[in-house]
Amino acid sequence: MQVSYWLEHAWLGGNVEPGVLVEVRDGRIGAVVKNLPSPPPGAQSLRGLTLPGLANTHSHAFHRALRGTVQVGSGTFWTWREIMYQVAAKLTPDTYFALARAVYAEMALAGITCVGEFHYLHHQPDGRPYDDPNAMGEALIAAAAEAGIRITLLDTAYLAAGFGEKPNRHQLRFSDGTSDAWAERAAQLKETDHARIGAAIHSVRAVPQAHLSTVADWARTRHAPLHVHLSEQTAENDACRTAHDRTPTRLLADHGVLGPRTTAVHATHLTDADIALLGDSGTGTCMCPTTERDLADGIGPAAALQKAGSPLSLGSDSHAVIDLFEEARAMELDERLRTRRRGHWTAAALLRAATADGHASLGWQQAGAIEPGALADLTTITLRSVRTAGPLPRLAAETAVFAATNADVSHTIVGGRVIVRDGTHQQIPDVPTALADSIAAVRT
Structure with a gap:
């Protein structure tokens, strides 16, 4: 053509x-x-x-069903999560395809040409695999094709409810049992012209330390993107220190997770040493300001991370809104509120986060620029x-x-x-x- x-x-x-x-x-x-x-x-x-084209680096497509309905009353990330589990329990490959197709079409209307789907709804609600073990992931890939956008399916390892805790009844469909079983299933996913396959560690609380290197090695051998929720909540940091006497960032570093193909999502509550680890390793950071403020997570140290050497990208995450322009300006405006000073990023720098650096985080290095x-x-x-x-x-x-x-x-x-x-x-x-x-x- x-x-x-x-x-x-x-x-x-x-x-x-x-x-x-x-x-x-x-x-x-x-x-x-x-x-x-x-x-x-x-x-x-x-x-x-x-x-x-804009790159939406972090998405949970099914969270779009929560828009508006989770704004009644007060609460925290943890109370919001209980409502999220209720929606997750009702999804099938067919209903997830229909929902994701509509969500990805909404993204196309918002100028998004590529999405990173952080995918952990793998199995039936009771944990049994579908006849096609990747039926849910394949539904997302097909949905993106019909909506006309590119997708990087970040197949997510999710093995525990917390440090030393087995998956609860809501999380049974997320878990493959072991990282080896996760790797075997994820390896069956196939790339297409519009779809690439990456990996994700849900979080250090959901993937025990003994399994972190398996996921990291899987991505490394395939030269695939690797994403991880990092320090979104202070409770995660506290529990990690109790279990391992170190921060989540340090734990990831010790198990070979950090590096230029890795993107930390949120990275809201970091120490100075954490910031240095991410920057020195070239690990990217995906900020999701509309979700982080919607869930009352806090304001992440985006400016410090970029200064340390961590490339920034943007995501709509829970889809409180789907608007990469809002994500871009929110990163700057939130930093203004935190520091009471203006002008942390130029418009060009924020657009780069929404385009070239977002695509690079998702493994589409040849997108994100208007050039031959x-x-x-x-x-x-x-x-x-x-x-x-x-x-x-x-x-x-x-x-x-x-x-x-x-x-x-x-x-x-x-x-x-x-x-x-x-x-x-x-x-x-x-x-x-x-x-x-x-x-x-x-x-x-």
Whole structure:
């Protein structure tokens, strides 16, 4: 397939450039031509600011069914988790496919072209495997294909309820029993053009220390991404110190988990030594500000982590909202609240977290930039909405980060193919109904 797009404004190499022609050949960018004031014959026009496709580095698709319903009353992460377990218990491969298909379509509408799905709903509710042991994971891969986006399925090891505790009744479907059994099942998953397979350690409380290296080695031998929930809650840190006399970060380091292909998710409650371990090892950090504030987790040391050498990416996690622009500005604005000082990241740095560094975290190093050879994944936002109208075009990146929302996405293109046109999903025209129906199936 060959197609060309004329971008009214394009974010290239950290700068906004006017009048850019992008030629696409077989799903990749073949050429980028600057300084074209009007569309050449045959080129499709994308009015507004076009960015590389956005990467949602951390997702639990089924959490989308909790939106709104968990805002009644007070509580903590731990009380929220009990409600989450109720939804998890009702999912089947068919209902999970329908829900994930709708959720990934919502992501496409928000300009997201690739998602990292942190997947631990492996088995039937009583822990018995399905006839196809990867039926749930395959449902997610198929859902992403129908929604038109790329996916990195981060198949997650989840073996314990806590330090020295067997899985509880809610967690039986998460567990393979041992890390070797997890590795054997995960190895059966196959990559496709739109899907890559990675690994995840749910957390140090859910994977005993004797099993950490098995998961790390599985990812290392496959050159696959490895993600891990890290220090999201102070209770996890306290329990880890009691069990192992060290922090979760130190425990991961001691078992070979950290490194450039690893991404720590949340990393909210870290010591200075933890930050140094992550930075010195090149371990990435995925911040999920809308979830972290929704669950009252706290504000993570994102600025300190980046300064130490940890690349930052962004995720919508529990999908309190699905909006990478909100995640990007929330990281900056939360840091302003914490320090009472402005300007910790430029708009370009925040967009890099939402694009190139997010894709790298998910193993899609050839995405996240508008340049020859890159995957032709593009996201266009309008500069004429009530939120984005007014600023000079040269400030379009700042407008995108600090004013735009998911509602300002007009076009989403994956592999050169238009998935969202003028705000409408081309394969799933009525995404709200798809969401409502698939959520009702697991909430009633």
